[in-house]
Amino acid sequence: MEESKQQLYNERLGRYLAAIRRKPIDRISTSIPVGSYADAISGYTVQELMYDPQKAEDRAVQFLKKYPEVDTFSAGFSSTVDFDILNSRLYRIPGRDIDPKSIRQFNENEWMKADEYRKFIDDPIGFRMDVYFPRILGEYEKRGSIRSYMAFLKAGMQQGVARELSRQINTRIKNEFAIPPSSQGIVNAPFDTLTNLFRGLHGIMRDMFRQPDAVIEACEAILKQNLVSCVGMADPKKQLPVWIGATRAGFLSPKQFEKFYWPTFFKGLIVLIEAGWTVRVFLEGNWNAHLDYMAEFPKGTVLFDLDNETDIFAAHEKFGDKNVISGGIPTDLLILGSPEEVRQRVKLLIETVGKDGGWIPNSGGSIPAGCKPENFQAILDAVKEFGVYHTGPAPEPEVSDMLDVKPQLPKLDRFITSWEEAKETNNWAIPGDEDLIKKNWELFERMAYSWVISRR
């Protein structure tokens, strides 16, 4: 990277990281999640952006030429081809099932039945292969057919291809535009995984009353899986935060939250935090009843993205001294309001929530597709007008002093067929270097295990 670009990259990254760490910054960070808005102004349909990597790349290029003021941008290629290859019934796909301009839509259902918790907990792979996949993956309905084998083979290959394409786009964005991504790696709250992918809101609602212990045990089992998969994807430099979308707490009473949601949610994030990572959490829906809990996270470890329903001023009151908060510009204001209204709103937020660097501009989770361009520009302009703390240089990106700290992960063998079993059942004599073979065997075992566990 050219020196001037490296400097610009460091300024943006340094400002963003310092904001999360609650350290002094030169101005409000503009690490604004803009995914849908960037889609909308690219001129491409959502279908084109999900199927055509060149268009996905052009979307990022167009956006960053237009808005060089942003500090981060998530440029990846969100391929949806695997949902065709396997015919995932969890989603309605733009251009295949619904309008090519629509976002991918989630098809919530009770994909796991109320009496299947035991198998789900005791045999996570068997449950998926025997019970869950035949329900959610159309191409796997006739298990054992040539067609079903081909579907899995294609899906595995596609994952590698899509990751490489994303990597290429991100590298170009870093080198040409000097823009870092806003996060790396994803971890979900176990209660959300259980609700979204397996039981649905109606199912989990009944389970919390009728079989509460099973819900708690399942969340603990999911926590192990989620944590182990997440650590493999997180930023090895421990700079960029891990992203988490916390989706279902808004439907729970404080009593339910404390019993079912909070324990595994907190435990998961704390393992990452104690190993030196930060996390960026989108609190989806209305979290007003649960804000006290958020004050329990250590200072400078979490960036909270708030949804429209959560009172950002109350959140600031409870934990704004410890961690940075993003949000507070209502979605409907960006779609239906005027630039002056947006300017006034940003001014208010900077003067209150952001008065000592504790705020990052955002709408309810991200800038909506229907945001008027003049309203998005009004956010950036208002940051320049009201959000500069000093004219000195931005802080340098902090290098983690916890690189050697290993996360305290639960024990989890991610092998369906262990090396020992493979060696024995295949009658391999191994006259050469066994470690060399074993290392590769286990690498792909783990990859396949994670693929099965996270498949949707």
Next chain:
Amino acid sequence: MKELVAAITNLEEEAAVAIVEKKLQAGVSAHDVLAACNEGLIAVGDLFSEGEYFLTELMFSGEIMNSIMEKLTPYLSAGETTATKGKVVIGTVLGDIHDVGKNIVINLLKGHGYEVIDLGIDVPAAEFVKAVRETGTKVLGLSALLNSTYPEMKTVIDELKKAGLRDSVKVIIGGTICSEKVREFTGADDFATTAIKGVHFCNSVYGHE
């Protein structure tokens, strides 16, 4: 009957169903049992409105009611099991396939005695207009989760105007994406971000307050 009302109010499913069975065996009229159940449901709705209960608790009161109705239905005459408070037409607007919120509202409305005509998801404006005309409903509910649907909600209401039906029906838009600003943009009569608000809206239109 006080203990039945209390069991439902406290969301104690097993206790509530057991009391219903005991009452029926003792010869208490199913009509009276149903009235007590409704009292319990209203109490849960009030606790939700006061912020004491949350969504999943409100939903579970509907589940308890379903369990009770299994016991109760054989004892009720046909007229008593059908809704009597009024008709409501509801659907998720074109461009959106989400139905979790809509279904919660439907369960609640049914629990509160309304006949609900559910048009499903991804419903075009013409189907809403047709249903309003054919059912003569006084309430139309437009549901959505995606903020890209604001223009579609407006389209439905514009189409009602063109069809000369706007004055005969009250329209409420629902979903967490709704607000006063969105209501004004779409031309709806009211908006709801909670399911119970939808029930209150129907009660006010049909004069059951």
